[in-house]
């Protein structure tokens with residue numbers, strides 16, 4: 001599968017333009033210098049797709065702040081998932097509010113950032129959406145993701161919940177500022193594609 005899958009042209013162009021604003025202002029992390037707004041990437045997708053891996057890599061490459069949306073769940077949500085029960089909308093709204101507050105805090109402070117959040121439904125993304133927010137959908141097929149989840153250790157999410165994650169997923173639509181990244185390559189290739197397609201500026205390695 002090629003990396004650039006199924007983005008609406010308008011969405012991809014909007015995403016690139018939005019993120020390029022940030023790159024031009026602040027490839028190395030600050031956003032205020034050129035008077036442009038900060039940008040936040042929300043790396044989304046089902047559990048096990050590789051969101052955390054790709055997001056951390058992109059954040060490091062461009063020098064933006066990184067946050068793990070899984071760490072923002074109320075403990076009751078984590079307990080529920082750990083026990084093998086899918087979250088409901090009611091479980092997710094308070095969590096999405098916390099992620100949205102992180103996003104808004106960064107946009108308001110003029111600090112670019114990258115945050116992971118499954119953001120499976122459009123209505124969830126509506127909570128997170130704001131000018132300057134670009135969704136990066138890490139998308140892969142169930143068999144690949146199942147294999148990755150079953151090999152992962154020390155994570156609260158059981159592989160048994162993948163089915164409900166996939167059933168709940170509403171991929172971003174053409175009118176949503178987003179890019180879709182195919183999950184079937186190396187993390188390095190996937191993160192490089194995010195940087196390239198969004199026109200981000202990488203910082204020199206120390």
Ligand SMILES: Nc1ncnc2c1ncn2[C@@H]1O[C@H](COP(=O)(O)OP(=O)(O)OP(=O)(O)O)[C@@H](O)[C@H]1O
Pocket residue numbers: 045046047048049050051052053054070116118148149151152153157183184185186187190
């Ligand atoms: N491109 C990749 N190629 C091979 N393995 C990968 C790749 N990306 C991630 N992995 C591995 O797959 C597993 C799932 O990745 P990761 O934890 O980043 O996914 P996630 O979407 O953040 O999951 P969750 O939402 O459940 O936390 C991990 O063990 C990770 O090391």
Ligand SMILES: O=C(O)[C@H](O)[C@@H](O)[C@H](O)[C@H](O)CO
Pocket residue numbers: 046047048070073087092117118119120157165
């Ligand atoms: O909406 C959800 O069901 C949750 O956010 C999950 O997707 C997890 O937090 C995560 O992906 C677990 O590993």
